[in-house]
Amino acid sequence: MWRLARAAAKFRQIRRFSAAVSGPCIVHKRGTDILHDPWFNKDTGFPLTERDRLGLRGLLPPRVISFEQQYDRFMESFRSLENNTRGEPSNVVALAKWRILNRLHDRNETLYYRVLIDNIKDFAPIIYTPTVGLVCQNYGGLFRRPRGMYFSAKDKGEMMSMIYNWPAEKVDMIVLTDGSRILGLGDLGVQGIGIPIGKLDMYVAAAGINPQRILPVMLDVGINNEKLLGDSLYLGLRQPRLEGDEYLSVVDEFMEAVYARWPKAIVQFEDFQMKWAFETLQRYRRKFCMFNDDVQGTAGVALAGLLGAVRAQGRPIEDFVKQKIVVVGAGSAGIGVLNMAKQAISMMGSHENSAANNQFWLIDKFGLITSDRKDLDPAAAPFARNPGEIEGLNEGATLLQVVKKVKPHVLLGLSGVGGIFNEEVLKAMKDSDSPRPAIFAMSNPTMNAECTAEEAFRHAGPNIVFASGSPFEHVDLGDGKVGRVNQANNMYLFPGIGLGTLLCGAHFITDGMLQAAAKCLASYITEEEIQKGILFPSISSIRHITTQVAAAVVRAAVEEELAEGHGEVGSKELTHMSEEETVEYVAGSMWYPVYTPLVHEK
Ligand SMILES: NC(=O)c1ccc[n+]([C@@H]2O[C@H](COP(=O)([O-])OP(=O)(O)OC[C@H]3O[C@@H](n4cnc5c(N)ncnc54)[C@H](O)[C@@H]3O)[C@@H](O)[C@H]2O)c1
Ligand SMILES: O=C(O)C[C@H](O)C(=O)O
Numbered sequence: 001m002w003r004l005a006r007a008a009a010k011f012r013q014i015r016r017f018s019a020a021v022s023g024p025c026i027v028h029k030r031g032t033d034i035l036h037d038p039w040f041n042k043d044t045g046f047p048l049t050e051r052d053r054l055g056l057r058g059l060l061p062p063r064v065i066s067f068e069q070q071y072d073r074f075m076e077s078f079r080s081l082e083n084n085t086r087g088e089p090s091n092v093v094a095l096a097k098w099r100i101l102n103r104l105h106d107r108n109e110t111l112y113y114r115v116l117i118d119n120i121k122d123f124a125p126i127i128y129t130p131t132v133g134l135v136c137q138n139y140g141g142l143f144r145r146p147r148g149m150y151f152s153a154k155d156k157g158e159m160m161s162m163i164y165n166w167p168a169e170k171v172d173m174i175v176l177t178d179g180s181r182i183l184g185l186g187d188l189g190v191q192g193i194g195i196p197i198g199k200l201d202m203y204v205a206a207a208g209i210n211p212q213r214i215l216p217v218m219l220d221v222g223i224n225n226e227k228l229l230g231d232s233l234y235l236g237l238r239q240p241r242l243e244g245d246e247y248l249s250v251v252d253e254f255m256e257a258v259y260a261r262w263p264k265a266i267v268q269f270e271d272f273q274m275k276w277a278f279e280t281l282q283r284y285r286r287k288f289c290m291f292n293d294d295v296q297g298t299a300g301v302a303l304a305g306l307l308g309a310v311r312a313q314g315r316p317i318e319d320f321v322k323q324k325i326v327v328v329g330a331g332s333a334g335i336g337v338l339n340m341a342k343q344a345i346s347m348m349g350s351h352e353n354s355a356a357n358n359q360f361w362l363i364d365k366f367g368l369i370t371s372d373r374k375d376l377d378p379a380a381a382p383f384a385r386n387p388g389e390i391e392g393l394n395e396g397a398t399l400l401q402v403v404k405k406v407k408p409h410v411l412l413g414l415s416g417v418g419g420i421f422n423e424e425v426l427k428a429m430k431d432s433d434s435p436r437p438a439i440f441a442m443s444n445p446t447m448n449a450e451c452t453a454e455e456a457f458r459h460a461g462p463n464i465v466f467a468s469g470s471p472f473e474h475v476d477l478g479d480g481k482v483g484r485v486n487q488a489n490n491m492y493l494f495p496g497i498g499l500g501t502l503l504c505g506a507h508f509i510t511d512g513m514l515q516a517a518a519k520c521l522a523s524y525i526t527e528e529e530i531q532k533g534i535l536f537p538s539i540s541s542i543r544h545i546t547t548q549v550a551a552a553v554v555r556a557a558v559e560e561e562l563a564e565g566h567g568e569v570g571s572k573e574l575t576h577m578s579e580e581e582t583v584e585y586v587a588g589s590m591w592y593p594v595y596t597p598l599v600h601e602k
C-alpha cells in the first residue's frame with residue numbers, strides 16, 4: 001500500500017515535469033550555421049536577445065515576426081498556390097504542393113510540423129499517400145537535399161561506423177525500406193526513401209515523436225526495375241538486387257549497427273517485398289524492437305474495419321466468426337490481415353475456431369488459392385480452400401466467380417491492382433449475404449485502388465460500407481444522402497504502436513500489444529457513427545487516436561510484464577498507472593512544435 005502511494009506520488013511529479021518540458025534547447029552552433037539548420041532555425045522569428053546570444057545580429061532583416069505571423073504567411077502562400085494551379089493536371093498540382101511543403105521543411109522544421117499538425121487532413125495526402133507515391137516515382141528529378149540515411153550494398157563492413165555520421169545523439173524511431181515494393185508501384189529502389197520520410201512525418205504529426213529523434217533509412221541493395229536502371233537520373237546502385245544470404249547479411253549488419261548506437265530505438269520495416277517482409281519479421285522480432293507495418297500495422301487497421309463491418313450490420317462482434325470474407329491479394333498485407341483476423345477469432349474464444357479458416361477466401365494473381373495450387377506458398381497454405389467444396393469453385397477461380405458463389409459479407413482488396421473490383425464484381429456484391437456489404441479497396445496510391453468510392457456506391461448500391469487505403473471524397477448519392485468514405489490506412493495504428501512501445505520500454509513488440517492497438521481502434525467509433533457507415537475516425541483527430549492506441553499498447557506491455565519504462569518513468573510507475581493516467585502520460589510525452597529559447601554551448 002505504502003509502495004503504491006509512493007509510485008503514484010512519483011508519477012504525479014513526473015506528470016508535472018512532462019507538462020513543462022519545453023525548456024531551453026542547447027545548440028552547439030552559431031550564426032549562419034543555425035539559420036541553415038532546419039532543426040533550430042526560426043527565420044525572422046528569432047527574438048533580438050537570441051540574435052545577440054547566437055551571433056545572428058545583422059544576418060536577418062531587423063523586424064521580428066511572430067510564429068503566428070509566419071504560420072499565416074505560409075498558409076497564405078499555400079492557398080494562393082492552390083488558386084493559381086486550379087485547373088492544372090492533378091499530378092502537377094500535387095507535386096507543386098509537395099514542393100512548397102518540402103521547402104518549408106528544409107528551412108524550418110518547427111513551422112513545418114506546426115502547419116502539418118494543424119492541417120493534417122489537407123496535408124496528409126501530400127506528404128503521405130497518394131502524393132508520396134508520385135514523389136517516389138519522380139525522386140531523381142525532385143532531389144534537392146538529402147533526408148535520412150542511405151546504406152548500400154557497397155557499404156558492407158562500414159555500417160557500424162557510418163551510423164555515427166547521423167548528427168543526432170538520440171534516435172527513437174527509424175523507418176526502414178529497401179524500396180522493393182513501394183505502395184502498389186513495385187520496385188522503385190533508392191527512390192523509395194520517400195516512404196520512410198512520409199511515415200516519419202506522420203510519427204511527428206500523429207504521435208508527437210520529436211523530429212530530432214527520427215531517422216528515415218534507405219537500404220539500397222540494388223534494383224530490379226529495368227526502366228529506372230536505364231534512367232540517367234537514377235540515384236541508387238545500378239545493379240540487380242542482392243538475394244539470399246547476401247541480402248540478409250546487409251540487413252543484419254544494418255540492424256546490428258543501429259542497436260549498437262541506439263539500443264532503445266524502434267525500427268519499422270516498410271514496403272519490403274513479401275518474401276523479405278516475412279523473413280525479416282521472423283528473423284528480428286524476438287531479437288530487436290521492430291515490427292513490419294505492412295504486415296502488422298495493416299492487419300490491425302483491417303481488423304478494426306472488419307469488426308466495424310459486423311457492427312454496421314447490427315450484429316454483435318462475436319458474429320465476426322460467421323462473416324464470409326474474400327481477400328484479394330495474398331501478399332505481405334493480405335496474409336498479415338488473415339493471420340491477425342484468425343488470431344482475433346481464437347482470442348474471442350469461439351467454439352467454432354476449428355472452422356475459422358472456412359470463412360476466408362484468398363485470391364492472388366492466379367485466382368482462388370486452393371490446396372491444388374502448385375508451389376503453394378507456405379504463408380498462404382493455411383487459407384487454401386478445398387477445391388470444389390462449393391460447386392464450381394476450383395483452383396484459380398476468378399474473382400467474379402468467387403464473389404458470385406460465395407456472396408461474401410466483405411470484399412477486401414490488398415492486391416495493388418487498380419480497378420480490379422470492376423463493374424461486374426461490384427454488381428455481384430449486391431447479392432451478398434450481408435444487408436450491408438463491406439467493400440475495402442485498400443491498395444495505394446489512388447490509381448492502384450481496387451475501385452473508386454464512386455464506383456463502389458454506384459455499382460454495389462448505396463447500402464454498402466466503404467473504405468479505401470488512399471483518401472476519396474464522400475459520394476453524393478442524391479436526395480441529400482451521402483456515401484461515407486473511410487480511409488483504411490495503417491496510419492491509424494503505426495504511430496501508436498511505435499509511441500506506445502517507446503514509452504513502455506518493451507524490448508519486443510508482441511502479438512498482444514498489436515491486438516490491443518487494433519482493439520482500441522475498433523472501439524474508438526461509436527454505435528451511432530457505425531450506423532452512418534463510419535468505420536474509422538477522421539484523420540483530423542489522429543493525435544487523439546494515437547494517444548489512445550499508444551496507451552493501449554503500453555497497458556498491454558505492462559500486462560505481459562514487458563514494460564521496462566522510459567526515461568524517468570520506470571516499470572513500477574507504469575504498472576501502477578490507471579487507464580486514465582496512462583493516457584495522460586502518453587499525451588504529456590508528445591512533442592508539440594513551438595519555438596523554444598536556444599542556448600549556445602561550445
Ligand atoms: N491501406 C493500407 O494501409 C495498406 C497497407 C499495406 C499495403 N497496402 C497496399 O496493398 C497492396 C499490396 O501490398 P503487399 O505488401 O501485400 O504486396 P505484395 O506484392 O506482397 O502482394 C500483392 C498480392 O496481390 C496479388 N495480385 C497481383 N495481381 C493480382 C490480380 N490481378 N488479382 C488478384 N491478386 C493479384 C499478388 O499475387 C500478391 O499476392 C499495395 O498496393 C499496398 O499499397 C495498403
Ligand atoms: O503507405 C501507405 O499509405 C500504406 C501502406 O503502408 C502501403 O504500403 O500502402
Ligand SMILES: [Mg+2]
Nearest residue numbers: 270271293294
Ligand atoms: Mg507500406
